[in-house]
Amino acid sequence: LHLRCDRADHRIDDTWEYWLPDSHDRYWGRLDDAGLHFDSTRKAANAAGDVMPALHDWLRSGESATAPPRWAAVHPGGPRILDDVARGLAFEPKVLRHSWSSLEENGNLGGVAVLDVLFCNHEAPT
Numbered sequence: 058l059h060l061r062c063d064r065a066d067h068r069i070d071d072t073w074e075y076w077l078p079d080s081h082d083r084y085w086g087r088l089d090d091a092g093l094h095f096d097s098t099r100k101a102a103n104a105a106g107d108v109m110p111a112l113h114d115w116l117r118s119g120e121s122a123t124a125p126p127r128w129a130a131v132h133p134g135g136p137r138i139l140d141d142v143a144r145g146l147a148f149e150p151k152v153l154r155h156s157w158s159s160l161e162e163n164g165n166l167g168g169v170a171v172l173d174v175l176f177c178n179h180e181a182p183t
Contacts (some may be wrong), residue, residue: 065131067125073112073115075108075112075115075122076109077104077107077108077111080100080104081109082098083097083098083100083101083104084096084101084104086099095124095167102135102138104138105137105138105141105142105145106141106144106145107164109141109145109146112145112146113135114144118159126146127152128152128154129142129146129152130147130155130156130174130175130178131153131154131156131174132156132168132170132171132174133156133157133159133160133163133165133170133173133174134160134165134170135160135165136160139153139156139157139160155174155178157178158177159173159174159177
């Protein structure tokens, strides 16, 4: 998802989906009588860093090539994810402040955590 913040609103300018090769043993979900569970292995911690080369390729193509991201709604799945994304995209620490705040205040909420980060970006853009 490539989002741009235009002061009062957010809009989706472009989207990108990437399936990290040979990653089927990193994350998976399972459903049982108690509900939906999300599991991962230690390899999962490398995912954000491992996807950076493909993300850089996408960012250098199309409309994104002339406008590197000024902000990002990064899933606050843990410090390693946020550190790898910040390093991989050469972000100043303040760019991911909403992701860090969400992680500190709520922990890893799974996929819904991105909605919390988007809300914070909307309420107080970087």
